[in-house]
Amino acid sequence: MLQQILFLSTLVVATYFIRRRINFIAGAIRLGKKTVVDSDPRRIRNLLLVAFGQRKMFVKPIAAFMHLLIYAGFILINIEVLEFIIDGLLGTHRVFAPVLGQAYPILMNMFEWLALGVLISCFVFLARRHLIKLPRLNSPELTRWPRMDANLILVSEIILMLAIFTMNAADQILQGRDSHYTASGSLVLSSLLIPFLENFSTTSLVVIERSAWWFHILGILGFAVYVTYSKHLHIFLAFPNTYFGKLEPKGQMTGMPVVTAEVKSMLGLEPVVAQPPSEPGRFGAKDVIDLSQQQILSAFACTECGRCTAECPANLTGKKLSPRKIMMDVRDRAEEVQQGKSIGSTAYETKSLLGDYITKEEINACTSCNACVEACPVLINPLDIILELRRYVSMEESGAPASWNAMYQNLETSFSPWKFSPTDRFNWNENQNKS
Amino acid sequence: MKSVSTLAEFAARGEQAELLFWVGCAGSFDDRARKVTKAITLILDAAGIRYGVLGTEENCTGDPARRAGNEFLFQMQAVNNIQVLNGYGVKKIVTACPHCFNTLRNEYPELGGQYDVIHHSTLLQQLIDEGKIRLQEGGTFKGKKITYHDSCYLGRANSIYEAPRAVLQALDAELFEMKRSRAKGLCCGAGGAQMFKEPEKGNKDINLERTEEALATGSGTIAVACPFCMTMLRDGVKAKEKEQEVQVVDIAELVAASLKAS
Numbered sequence: 301m302l303q304q305i306l307f308l309s310t311l312v313v314a315t316y317f318i319r320r321r322i323n324f325i326a327g328a329i330r331l332g333k334k335t336v337v338d339s340d341p342r343r344i345r346n347l348l349l350v351a352f353g354q355r356k357m358f359v360k361p362i363a364a365f366m367h368l369l370i371y372a373g374f375i376l377i378n379i380e381v382l383e384f385i386i387d388g389l390l391g392t393h394r395v396f397a398p399v400l401g402q403a404y405p406i407l408m409n410m411f412e413w414l415a416l417g418v419l420i421s422c423f424v425f426l427a428r429r430h431l432i433k434l435p436r437l438n439s440p441e442l443t444r445w446p447r448m449d450a451n452l453i454l455v456s457e458i459i460l461m462l463a464i465f466t467m468n469a470a471d472q473i474l475q476g477r478d479s480h481y482t483a484s485g486s487l488v489l490s491s492l493l494i495p496f497l498e499n500f501s502t503t504s505l506v507v508i509e510r511s512a513w514w515f516h517i518l519g520i521l522g523f524a525v526y527v528t529y530s531k532h533l534h535i536f537l538a539f540p541n542t543y544f545g546k547l548e549p550k551g552q553m554t555g556m557p558v559v560t561a562e563v564k565s566m567l568g569l570e571p572v573v574a575q576p577p578s579e580p581g582r583f584g585a586k587d588v589i590d591l592s593q594q595q596i597l598s599a600f601a602c603t604e605c606g607r608c609t610a611e612c613p614a615n616l617t618g619k620k621l622s623p624r625k626i627m628m629d630v631r632d633r634a635e636e637v638q639q640g641k642s643i644g645s646t647a648y649e650t651k652s653l654l655g656d657y658i659t660k661e662e663i664n665a666c667t668s669c670n671a672c673v674e675a676c677p678v679l680i681n682p683l684d685i686i687l688e689l690r691r692y693v694s695m696e697e698s699g700a701p702a703s704w705n706a707m708y709q710n711l712e713t714s715f716s717p718w719k720f721s722p723t724d725r726f727n728w729n730e731n732q733n734k735s
Numbered sequence: 736m737k738s739v740s741t742l743a744e745f746a747a748r749g750e751q752a753e754l755l756f757w758v759g760c761a762g763s764f765d766d767r768a769r770k771v772t773k774a775i776t777l778i779l780d781a782a783g784i785r786y787g788v789l790g791t792e793e794n795c796t797g798d799p800a801r802r803a804g805n806e807f808l809f810q811m812q813a814v815n816n817i818q819v820l821n822g823y824g825v826k827k828i829v830t831a832c833p834h835c836f837n838t839l840r841n842e843y844p845e846l847g848g849q850y851d852v853i854h855h856s857t858l859l860q861q862l863i864d865e866g867k868i869r870l871q872e873g874g875t876f877k878g879k880k881i882t883y884h885d886s887c888y889l890g891r892a893n894s895i896y897e898a899p900r901a902v903l904q905a906l907d908a909e910l911f912e913m914k915r916s917r918a919k920g921l922c923c924g925a926g927g928a929q930m931f932k933e934p935e936k937g938n939k940d941i942n943l944e945r946t947e948e949a950l951a952t953g954s955g956t957i958a959v960a961c962p963f964c965m966t967m968l969r970d971g972v973k974a975k976e977k978e979q980e981v982q983v984v985d986i987a988e989l990v991a992a993s994l995k996a997s
Contacts, residue, residue: 551892552841556806560846563810569818584804613922613945618938665935668802668927669887674918687802694804703932704803711808715794716760717931726790728758728769729739 303510307388307517314521321528325600328638332593335544343543346679351542356677360607366424369417370457374535377411377418377464384517394471394482405485412468412489415461422454422461429454436606441625446604449530456526460519467512469493470505477502537601538678544594545679550670553687556583584691587652588634591685598680599630608672608682619665623672623682629657630685654689663689664701737780741790742823752787754779755820757830757839760795761962767969768962771831774991775855781994782867786829792819796838803928810846813838817848827851829858831987833888833961834926840893854889856899856960859990863905870905874993877907882954883986884913884945884968885920886961899960902986906993911952921945925963946971950981957983 337343349355354371357364383396397404428434429450437450468490474481497505527533558581564570585591608623609615615622633653640648654660666686673681694700700708707717715722745752756775761768779786797812820828828850830836840852862868881903889895896917903910915921924934924941934940946968949957957972959965968983 549837549841549893551837551888553801555842555845556810559806559810560814563807563814567811567814569814583806611919613924613941614935614937616921617934617941617944619935620937621935661935664932665937666927667887667922667924667929667941669922670891671887671919671922674891687804690802690804691806692804695806700803700805701932704805704928707799707803707928707931708805708808711795711797711800711812715812716764717795717799718760718764720764722794723791725758725763725793726741726788728763728772729788729790 301391304389304391310518310521311385311388314525317525318528321525324638324642325528325533327642328634329593329596329600331589331634331637332591332596333589335592335594337544337594340547342547343545346545346547347539347543350545350677350679351538354677356679359675359677366417366421369414369421371535373414373418376414379407380411380464381517381520384513384520388517393480394484397482397484405487408468408484408487409489412465412487415464416489418457419461422457426451426454436610439606439609439622439624441609441622441628442604442606446531446628449532450604452526453530453532456519456523460516460523463512463516463519465490465493467509467516469497470509470512473498473500474502474505474509478506531602531604534601534603534678537597538603541598541601542679544597546673546681546684550673554684556691559583582692583695584693585685585688586654586692586696588630588637590692591630591653591688595681595685595688596630596634599627599634601678602627602631602680603678604628605677607675607677608680611671611675613667613669613671614665619662620659621662621665623686626658626662626682626685627680629653633657654692658689660693660699663693666690737776739776740787741792742787742825743790743792745787746823750785751824752785753827754784754786755823755825755828756786756788757828757832757835758788758793759830759832759835759962761966762831763793765962765966767965768831771962771965771985771987774985774987775829775831777991778859778862778868778987778994782862784867789819794819796835796843798834798838799928799931801838801842802926803931813843813846813848817843817846820848820850825850827853829853829855831855831960831962831985833886833892834963837888837892854893854895854898854960855987856889856895856902859902859986860898860905863902863990868990869995870990870993871995874906876956876989876993879908879956880911880952880954881906881908881956881958881989882911882913882949882952883916883958883960884923884949884964885916886959886964887920887922887926889960890920891918899958899986902990903958906989908956908989911954913948913952915948921948923961923964923967925967930963930966940971942967942971943974946975950975950977955981956989957981958986958989959983960986 354364354368357367386395387393400407429437468487471481471484472487472491473494475483582590588596604624606624612621612623630653637648663686668683670683673683710717710719714720742752756779758772762772794812794816796816797809801809828839833854836852836854839850883899883903885896900910921944922941923945949968957968959968965983965985972978972981972983
């Protein structure tokens with residue numbers, strides 16, 4: 301009974317924190333401009349293939365396979381977590397065993413094999429970070445917290461999996477000694493641990509089994525709270541992010557209808573419509589509020605894998621730009637603004653995304669080559685954000701590099717980015733006639 | 736050699752061109768790119784296509800302004816161009832510049848310019864496939880080692896990877912892929928209006944990185960399909976002091992050089 305009350309209160313506390321955090325993140329996403337999204341059938345297809353099916357992960361097959369193990373482990377072992385929660389609330393033990401009958405040991409064995417897969421994958425992933433030192437996992441933008449975040453996730457997964465094995469081993473011994481322990485059938489992997497545990501007294505085994513049980517479920521609940529603070533949020537947000545991802549050809553930039561109306565009236569193509577004075581609005585983006593909700597969502601969906609940065613030609617040649625850092629900055633800034641708003645502080649207003657987080661040097665280095673967009677396994681588009689920031693610099697600040705301003709001037713006066721006389725444009729043809 | 740007619744001349748004769756060849760600023764002004772322009776006119780003539788150009792009525796599509804952030808300037812250029820194009824009733828456009836191609840094809844429609852736009856690599860492939868142009872058998876490039884550099888605005892931006900390769904294959908050339916190619920192809924460093932400014936501070940220029948990958952294939956010819964890639968890779972080859980052994984050429988030039996006299 302005491303255990304049930306304790307469990308219920310833990311569940312309530314965890315739910316409270318998760319809910320609070322979800323509201324916070326939703327608020328941060330809503331800082332952005334509302335995006336109208338069509339219901340193109342390709343969206344569902346992307347969600348199923350890219351997020352659920354992880355299609356783009358398989359560009360790197362080995363990493364993809366191990367990631368798949370952790371992912372499948374995460375989803376399937378959650379069925380066991382459901383049993384944990386019911387057991388925790390009702391004071392039962394392995395409540396699914398009688399219901400599932402013959403299928404139960406098969407299912408549990410499958411979970412154990414998956415758990416082993418998760419365990420191995422997590423060790424390999426830790427090794428990639430610390431022994432192999434994969435460049436994209438050791439870039440400068442991965443400061444203390446992002447590194448810590450990655451390690452915490454991997455280490456806690458390892459501990460959680462070890463807890464499952466310990467619990468199942470103790471449980472199997474207890475099944476022969478105590479009628480409360482429902483027969484689970486033989487579990488191949490955890491029974492390998494039985495020799496280490498079978499000399500313990502029943503009381504100590506109950507303590508071990510209960511501790512491992514509590515450790516596992518507390519770990520899971522703690523993890524659920526922690527995930528909302530972590531880069532690991534991609535396990536949920538990859539799904540909406542692939543759904544909302546860009547469907548147009550990658551080369552197509554987002555239009556600006558406000559500018560079109562103005563240009564057309566300037567050229568006398570459309571009558572100037574007296575529009576009701578709307579909010580002034582900025583050209584391009586200076587801060588997160590100028591981005592779209594979809595763009596902020598994508599920053600929360602980023603798991604900082606760095607495939608984008610590893611492919612970025614600017615980054616590869618030592619420029620400051622890192623597409624991953626663009627996404628991390630958008631997220632950090634969105635959280636900062638939302639935090640300020642929720643506690644009623646205005647300190648965030650003295651800063652902005654462009655300038656305090658992302659510098660002009662970074663966005664000016666971009667070749668708009670779409671390598672980052674192509675590389676992202678969950679359809680995040682750092683390029684669109686970079687281009688929005690450039691629009692702000694050019695149109696609101698007139699702060700583009702001097703040579704770009706010269707190029708603009710050439711376009712205005714000679715209709716070519718170079719300073720050639722427009723009357724010479726067809727000279728190539730005269731030359732051809734002479735030859 | 737036939738002279739190239741402008742759409743204005745077509746209109747004056749009461750005729751309509753079946754195809755507009757959008758030359759682009761590089762193809763009009765850049766000495767090296769002009770050779771590509773001429774190669775394309777040769778091919779179009781050989782295929783017997785009634786094509787026209789805009790001549791001095793053509794303006795920059797606005798791509799560099801848009802990528803650098805000046806949307807006003809882009810749209811001013813675009814709307815002006817669209818007026819000219821719609822005025823002539825243009826239906827189909829071919830261009831040798833992937834940046835013009837991307838802008839005309841993907842970005843003009845929402846400003847009122849709806850055209851069937853193809854890149855010259857696609858057109859060349861079609862002409863070869865349909866037998867409208869015939870290439871010399873055992874031509875100059877038979878068995879030569881060629882590597883193809885994917886332009887970002889053709890490849891990733893518009894998913895055109897195979898057409899230029901099919902053209903090279905039709906020349907009987909031996910195609911060697913670089914370490915990074917197709918969807919993973921490395922940019923030449925010119926896109927996003929980088930062509931019109933000095934690179935930001937770094938430890939290497941992007942075109943050198945890419946040139947090294949191209950040279951590593953051991954090919955004597957680096958084929959490109961973009962005037963900006965052409966400039967960047969030529970500069971790279973020069974910097975590596977390989978201009979004697981390695982040539983950077985557009986796929987249209989290769990085709991033009993192999994045309995069978997009819």
